[in-house]
Amino acid sequence: QKEVEQNSGPLSVPEGAIASLNCTYSDRGSQSFFWYRQYSGKSPELIMFIYSNGDKEDGRFTAQLNKASQYVSLLIRDSQPSDSATYLCAVNTGRRALTFGSGTRLQVQP
Amino acid sequence: DVKVTQSSRYLVKRTGEKVFLECVQDMDHENMFWYRQDPGLGLRLIYFSYDVKMKEKGDIPEGYSVSREKKERFSLILESASTNQTSMYLCASGRGGTQYFGPGTRLLVL
Numbered sequence: 001q002k003e004v005e006q007n008s009g010p011l012s013v014p015e016g017a018i019a020s021l022n023c024t025y026s027d028r029g030s031q032s033f034f035w036y037r038q039y040s041g042k043s044p045e046l047i048m049f050i051y052s053n054g055d056k057e058d059g060r061f062t063a064q065l066n067k068a069s070q071y072v073s074l075l076i077r078d079s080q081p082s083d084s085a086t087y088l089c090a091v092n093t094g095r096r097a098l099t100f101g102s103g104t105r106l107q108v109q110p
Numbered sequence: 111d112v113k114v115t116q117s118s119r120y121l122v123k124r125t126g127e128k129v130f131l132e133c134v135q136d137m138d139h140e141n142m143f144w145y146r147q148d149p150g151l152g153l154r155l156i157y158f159s160y161d162v163k164m165k166e167k168g169d170i171p172e173g174y175s176v177s178r179e180k181k182e183r184f185s186l187i188l189e190s191a192s193t194n195q196t197s198m199y200l201c202a203s204g205r206g207g208t209q210y211f212g213p214g215t216r217l218l219v220l
Contacts, residue, residue, distance in 0.1 A: 043200060043213055044153070044200075088152065098155075
């Protein structure tokens with residue numbers, strides 16, 4: 001079992017819809033959770049992080065964490081074509097480095 | 111703005127050559143990382159460093175070594191390049207789970 005799992009997609013949503021990206025992790029000791037966005041041909045960039053159970057909102061983005069279910073998600077409201085990218089979930093299990101999932105490719109259709 | 115630079119964007123080497131990839135960051139970060147990214151496999155950690163001359167193996171260190179003689183510089187060395195090391199190599203620096211990535215080096219080993 002991979003430590004951090006994501007559906008590779010592509011996840012296709014129409015413009016203006018809510019995109020829901022999901023991630024599960026195997027290490028119950030995981031402490032913090034990150035979402036990175038990677039445009040095609042570019043490097044990943046951090047868009048959100050979450051440490052506590054519940055929701056964390058930042059503009060059109062909401063990160064949700066459920067430690068009991070070992071599940072973290074990213075919601076993108078009012079999706080735009082410019083949101084089309086690969087979204088990487090990353091988990092900090094207590095060591096200094098992150099463990100990344102393989103990413104979900106999101107396509108927002110105009 | 112945080113800046114992470116990598117010595118080359120594209121590199122072509124022959125099997126058996128020694129390859130040096132260099133990364134420089136300008137934000138005084140203690141932590142620096144080397145990843146490789148392959149389709150379907152996501153970002154995989156090769157090595158990271160949490161201080162000058164300190165290093166720790168990541169998930170796939172075989173065939174690689176690293177050097178960190180100065181805080182701002184972290185080098186990845188392929189002692190004897192092989193075709194299965196053809197990949198995109200990404201360097202990052204940061205604190206906690208916040209990592210800033212360089213533009214990447216696409217390495218082709220023939």
